[in-house]
Amino acid sequence: MTTASLEEQLQPLFDDIDAKLQNIESGVFIQQQDAEKTINQLALLVNECQNKPYASLMQLNIQGTTELCTRFATLYVNVLTDLKHTLSLNSLLVLTKQKRFMSHVFEVSGYGNSRAVLKLLLNKAHERKAKQLTDNPALVRALLLASVGDLDPADLVELTLESTETSALLAIGLLLDRLPLTVTGDAGRTFLLEEYNPYSALRPLDQYRALISNIWMLCSYSTSPKKHEIKKHLNQWFKRVHKAKGIQAKPAGSVRHAGNIDNKPVMVVIAETFKSVHAMYRWYAPMIKRLKRDYYLVMVSMKADVDDQSIGLFDEFIEVPEEEMNLQPVLNQCTPDIAWFMSVGMRSWGISLANLRWAALQAMSFGHPASSFSSEMDLAFVTTRVFGGPGVVNENMLILESEIGNVAEAHKDLKLPPPPVLDDAVVSIAVPCNTMKINLGFITALKEIERLSAKPIRFTFFPNEYGVGHLSTEKRLRSFFPTAVVARRTGYEAYLNMLNQHHLALSPFPFGNATSTIDCMVLGLPVISLIGAEPHSRSDYDILASLGLAEYCVADSVENYVHGVVRYINEPGLLEELRAMVASKQFMDLHQQHENEFSDEMCKALNWAYANQNEVRGPRGLVIEAQGRWK
Incomplete structure (x- = not known):
């Protein structure tokens, strides 16, 4: 299907979003409605744009998507620079829930990013020092808009000087960034995870559930040695919810199951x-x-x-x-x-x-x-x-x-692609992992592999993003690798067909792969991984070692990871030998077993x-x- 036919097919979706944006724009620019109403209107439309069918349009790199994102970004500029209006705690919560979308639309829009607006807000914030964060509306708005890598250490420190519901929400918003690919971003996330705990100030309210759960899981993908410590504080929030709702288990054994005729445990x-x-x-x-x-x-x-x-x-x-x-x-x-x-x-x-x-x-x-x-x-x-x-x-x-x-069981009736015909003039390397697993250290290793390779390299990333998040992720990754392919989310067989068109796959670190490594083994595609201490740093190793491939495919340091990949690329015949070895394991024969030790x-x-x-x-x-x- 051509891009033109896609645009024609999605025209009704564009018209629908266009009409809803016009309605909000009329209220903002003509009727001068208050920011609270705009924020709530945006929340409804943002929710639609992040789900089917609208997300299908928002992930296309076409003029219409750029236009829509620019109009969204302009509305956010209007809301965030209106310092006459005091943001209520509810508005702060609603905007924090939109934080990731807000960041994406700025990156995809004609603005290119939010730096100019952020600089304006920070300059205004620094003009007026306040005892409480909530008394500095420009700083609150700047922290709402900023990604974790956009802030100077002094601004992060100012955030952490208080432990209030407002500061907790702002910290959560900064931790929602799934792809902080800068030194300041990585350091800022580590600082917030390790040094700051305002979460006892969050009341046990249902409206905080999604945000708290999100950073509970996202912390695992950080490179910080103490990244999981935040879970102790977030777990206490869930316990406060249980207490507030009166949730408790019934006495042991007090519920009988009619179907348990054999009286099993x-x-x-x-x-x-x-x-x-x-x-x-x-x-x-x-x-x-x-x-x-x-x-x-x-x-x-x-x-x-x-x-x-x-x-x-x-x-x-x-x-x-x-x-x-x-x-x-x-x-x-x-x-x-x-x-x-x-x-x-x-x-x-x-x-x-x-x-x-x-x-x-x-x-x-x-x-x-x-x-x-x-x-x-x-x-x-x-x-x-x-x-x-x-x-x-x-x-x-x-x-x-x-x-x-x-x-792992095989997919039922799985149709495997035929052996690929690869162009050996360019080394095609797959990076089949979720966006959240990609970090600055991993990107740096990929850049070093690219630098040391004797042949041109083309990376294909499979970030599993959808909607405007895909375009934002594509832009960030292509800023490092201009020739990279950033694949859209697709069905499993189409994904396997794309994955099959590569010489080699690389697993991320420190959070490695499991199912993606199985997928590569199904195809006979070699995977290079890096072993660490945590379970998520050893799942690749567990799979590859069970097939006798650890010696060839698992590195014990970043340096060995880089030089191991480069050696396979640069030494004649070595990559072909590795591909033949992985294919010879006949993984699908094992994969079909239904009983296992x-x-x-x-x-x-x-x-x-x-x-x-x-x-x-x-x-x-x-x-x-x-x-x-x-x-």
Whole structure:
């Protein structure tokens, strides 16, 4: 389909957004309406523009999108430079929720960025020093507009001089930036994560839920050594919500399940996302099928995040209400013996539930591979290769000895692309990872690979962005790599076809890949990764080592990562040998297996932990090995 035909197809969407923008513009520029009304009108339109079908238009690099983004940016300029109007706390919250969109439209618009407006506001802010941040409206607006990399250290320090609801919201807004690719941005994010904790000032109100959950998960992608510490403070906010709402579990064993005719122990499986087409299903379905032999399995999820096939794996399904912070109806329907969280961090209700004591034994897997830092989480399942040493994660660790390489199920009826015909004059390198995993250190390594390569390199990034966020991400990445391809989100088979057209794939660091590495193995595409200490820095290694590829594909330092990739590119025949070796592993033969040792061992380990709760619920940070226990 050509760009012209796409424009014609999306013309009705453009006309609709155009009409709604005109309505807001009329109120602002003709009727001189107050900023509060404008902010709330923008919020409704922004929400539409970030979802289908409007996001399909907003992600296209065409004149119409640039025009719409410029008009959005102009409205934000009007709101933020109107210093006569005092922003209410509600307006501050609504604008913080729009923060990422605001940043994107400025970058994509005719303005190019928000620097000129930000400089204007900061100059005004510095004219008038105030005891309280809220008494300096220009500084509040500047912090609302700025990305974390736009600010001088002095402005960040001024933010951190108080701990109020206003300062907490402004800090959250700065931490929402998923791609801070500057030295000041990286340093600013580290400073906010490690040195500042205003979150006790946030009242336990539902309207803060999405923002707090967002930075709870986003902190994992930082390069800061103490990046997870913020979770301790955010977890306390969820506990305050529980107290305010009177949410508590019913007495153990007080709920009976009519379907549990064999009187098995009851296990709830917390599924933050588990549709049968999702990567989480591919990883965890084999484990659930095995656990069902020993447990009465109850899945807890929101209806929109599951489907009939995934629900069918369980004995019972409990739906999380749309008002997802109201967990009492869920707790009333089950009093489990074990609660197993396949992940923690992908949904607000999942983080909230992880901070409740619902079952005698509460365990997690690294579906989102980072520690929860919850006082209510007893155990985490870790393989011997993912285990990076004591003290790396907060939970006690059950160390599983089995291989994980063949755990993920293959997509049903998957049509693999034919072997590619590659142009060896240019080295095509895929970077298949979410935007959040890309950081300045990783970009610097890619630039060094490009500099040292004897051949031209073309990077293809797969950031999984949608709407105007895709265009913003494309602009940032192309500022470093002008010839790079930044692929749009697409269906799985189309993604595999694109991925297949590369000589090599690179995994990001410190937050590496798992499912993307499996995808590369399916195609016989070599992946180079960097091993670290945390689970998310070892998932590539776990997969590659299970196939005997660690020696060839896993680096132990950034220097070795760079020089290893360059050696494969520059030494004649070496990359071809690596590609042949990866293809020879015949990963799809393993990938089709439905029974595996890992699922068997996980079930045995869980049975042992359930029978030995006094041992596993001890002080945090215990390392519990298989020998003498479940093996």
